[in-house]
Amino acid sequence: MPPAPGPVRPRPVAVRENEPRAGAAESVGSPFTSGSPVRRPHVTASRRVDTRGWEKRGTGSMESGPAIFAGLVFALFGAGLLVWTATRVRHGRPVAHGVSPVASATVASVAAVAALALGAWCLTHV
Numbered sequence: 001m002p003p004a005p006g007p008v009r010p011r012p013v014a015v016r017e018n019e020p021r022a023g024a025a026e027s028v029g030s031p032f033t034s035g036s037p038v039r040r041p042h043v044t045a046s047r048r049v050d051t052r053g054w055e056k057r058g059t060g061s062m063e064s065g066p067a068i069f070a071g072l073v074f075a076l077f078g079a080g081l082l083v084w085t086a087t088r089v090r091h092g093r094p095v096a097h098g099v100s101p102v103a104s105a106t107v108a109s110v111a112a113v114a115a116l117a118l119g120a121w122c123l124t125h126v
Helices: 064-090 101-124
Strands: none
Touching: 064 101
16 A cells, blocks of 8 residues: 655745745835935934044934943043042052052052043043
8 A cells, every 4th residue: 555645745936036926015115215205304324424434423322421421430530549649649648558659559540540541432432
C-alpha cells in the first residue's frame, strides 16, 4: 500500500522588486516622506548638518537642558575644588589628612582640572 499523500503546498512565486504584491494598496506611501502633506512644515526628515558637513547638536533639542546643567555642575565643582586646593596649599594646610601634602595637592588639582575640562566639554556640545 502506498503512503498517504500529504497536504499540497503551493509553489513559491517570484516577485519582482518594483511590482506591487497582490492585496497591497497601490497608492499608499509613507506618511513621513518629505513631500507628504501630512508632515508639519519646517520639520526636517533628515539630520541637521552645518556647512562643513558636521551634524548640528543641541539646536533647540530637549537634550540641551541636561547638558547645560551637567556642564555647570562639573565646572562649578572643578573651579571650587581648584580654589580650595590652592587656598589650602598657600596657607600650608594639608589638603588631605594622613597623606603626603604633595600627593594630595596633585591628586586634588588633577581632579579639579578634569572636572573643569568635562564641564567645558558638556557646555561646548550644547
